[in-house]
Amino acid sequence: MSFSLNDFYRPGGTRFRLYAQSPVLPDFSEPEIVWVSSPAGSLGPGPSDFRMFAVQPIDKKPYGDDAQSPYRGPREAPAMPGHGGHFDHIAPGDPAYPCVHMFGSVRRVLDVWETYLGGPVHWHFNITHPRLELIAHVPWDNAHFGWGFMECGEGADDKGVQRPFALNFDILAHETGHGMIFSIVGMPTPETLTTSYRGFHESASDCVAMISALHFDRFVDHVLRVCQGNLYVENEMNRIGELSKTRQIRKASNALKLSDVISVDTPSKDVTGKQVHQLGQPHTGAIFDIMVEFYLDRLVSSRVVSREMADHQREAARQGRADKADCGRFADAFAREPEVFRHALCDARDMLGLRLAETWRRLTPHDFVFGKEIATLLKVDAELSGNRHRQMILDCFEWREISISLSR
């Protein structure tokens, strides 16, 4: 049921070397070869194409109120395509690599979601900016997506070494997620912007990052090996935007409920960026739980895990003790049938990705409430697989105290 983007695009696409996760992590210190959908030979210097272009400015401040994309100042020499139009000849250490990694990663994320959507994402800013500008580095401890651009700074790892965000796939995918949600769901007006929509935006962008990373073969293998098939156990998949082995920007498998974060009734103009990120966390947790349920369902259907084992692990996770629970039987099953677990995870990834993409396509950004989103997700899921998952989805949101009311 699941699909491989590398298999899709190996015959005619363009090769890049991408890090599946931050290169700070030992298992991801080397980038892997990835094929993206751009036809071989179609990409220009930068890299660039008709939808986006990468730039490494010299001495540029982050975009703010006083400066708008595109950047017109001095810049480093662009990355040039190699033999056959590929970019995998540009490796870490080459000054042009951050531009190549940023372009390839954003293209890869678009490939993932355009497959789920069944067509291209049209940038919401294309009325004034036909192409997305990718700024690989500015001296700043953040990254952001704005009108016509995405721009990366850097963050310190455990040892205080500054690591460029342009080499962090999670961060690039999260920012691409913001651009996609604005383009697919839309831009509210100041009058119709709700606090819930801001929280949803952050959560959806984290989900984009998590599902996109699961399209790297090495990442899927790593996640399953580390948790021995039990996704509730701490692993790279549920840590988003990792800066080191112990620090990440957010966790998908968190235990937060809506009552732990700022009220959705707070006026959107009064909510800080940090509060918005926290508000997205229970929602991300619910979506993560749904994916794990899809995964467990596939494992139980394949008879490698019993229903009772799946129920036991779920209960342990909800009590916040997944790490301490008896994982032995899961580990034994994984050791016997690793390929079945791999297929189950890829199936769960694509089941969730397909449902989220179709849900986003049907949502409006105006007067957004979580209840409307959940109702839409339930409708999409029912169209794809009947009522089989309905109660499970409702339970995942209910446990997070996320209301299914259509008015809040």
Ligand SMILES: [Zn+2]
């Ligand atoms: Zn964000």
